[in-house]
Amino acid sequence: MTSEKTVLITGTSSGIGLAVAVAAxxxxxxxxxxxxxxxxxxxxxKAAAELGVTDRIRVKRLDVAxxxxxxxxxxxxxxxxxRLDALVNNAGAARVGTLEQLSLDDVRAAMEVNFFGVVAATRAALPHLRASGGRVITVTSVGGAVGQPFNEAYCAAKFAVEGFMESLAPVAATVGVDVTVVEPGAVDSEFVANAGLDIPTLLAAAGPYAPALQAYLARTQQSFGNAQTPAEAAAPIIExxxxxxxxxxVQTSAWAREFVATSLADLDGSAVQSLTRDWVR
Structure with missing residues (x-):
């Protein structure tokens, strides 16, 4: 046992999760x-060894599903x-495709990892966090505030996480647990690669949606060309x-703050729709 504070982070094999684990x-x-x-x-x-913190890292298996x-x-x-002093819900999976391209099983799979996995991990951790006066930090996405074309399933899960945590936060506070959601934008990590996208196959199967999908993919490739590093995205999580x-x-960059602000101030939805329609034409 230890008197040092302990944080459990999900999804740490690469990207933001890896950076958070080492920075913590x-x-x-x-x-x-x-x-x-x-x-x-x-x-x-390897990253832990390079920074001399291997003795503070404990690798464990956890599948949020x-x-x-x-x-x-x-x-x-x-x-x-x-003890457990904090949980960082970071594990997630991308899911690209519009509704007619996805099966219901695809949609359920996106919800299972990105929403129900967060709920399950948080539920299991809460008794220990109550004991320590700890906190839950959940990595959502700007896609949890702004619905994005060809990301219906992914954004639905992230919107659900944000609503869940926003509802949980005042209740958790009554028992001494803080709740935070962190909204990254594009991050230069293996997250997109791990989605296993076969772009030619996606386009071939897109039917009438192919021109819009082509435009969306071109815009997305450009945005990831200006992405944050995982370490940059991790810094606000450590804060x-x-x-x-x-x-x-919390947003992880000035761009993410501006992007999310579009939605939070958009009472009739016209600002977001005007923005995202340009992505698919």
Whole structure:
């Protein structure tokens, strides 16, 4: 057991999750870095070694879509460290395609990882966070505030997460637990690559939506050309982790703040629709 603060982070084999795990260790936390396949921990452990924080990293298996996996991981954390001070819900999966291109199973799969996985991990962690006066930090997306073409399933899940956490926050606060959502924009990571997109096949199957999809993909490739690094996106998450009174909603860049503000101030929806219609023509 340890008196050091302990944070559990989901989805740490690459990208933002990896960067958060290492940065939390640098900040003095015991960083429980979880992933579905611990054989993919090489990049994380290399980054930790380069920064001299390997002794603060604990790699564990956790699949947010498996209740038994979540329970087993949390049991190990409490047994080994005696406490849990924060949960960072980072695991997620992209899902590109419009409704006629996706099966209902595709939509359900997107919700399972991006929404229900967050709910399940948070529910399991809350008793321990109540005991420590801890916090829940959930990486959503600017796609949790602005619905984006060809991302209906993904954005639906992220909107659901934001609504869930916004509703949970005042209740959790009554028992001493802070809740924060973090909204990145484009991040230069393996997130998109891990979506397994076969663009020629997508376009061939798009039928009447092919011109719009082509325009969307061209715009998206351009936006990811100006993406944040995972470390840049992780920095506001570490600030939320260590702040005395973290904000409920945090964006990871000036661009993300401006983009999300379009939606939050858009009472009739016209501003968002005007913006996103340009992406598909």
């Amino acid at each position: 260790a640098q900040a003095g936390w015991t960083s429980v870095a979880t992933m579905r396949d611990t054989a993919k921990a090489g990049a994380l452990l 498996e209740a038994d996996s979540i329970a087993a991981c949390l049991d190990e954390v409490i047994t080994e460290h005696g 939320a982790l260590t702040a005395d009174r973290p904000a409920f909603r």
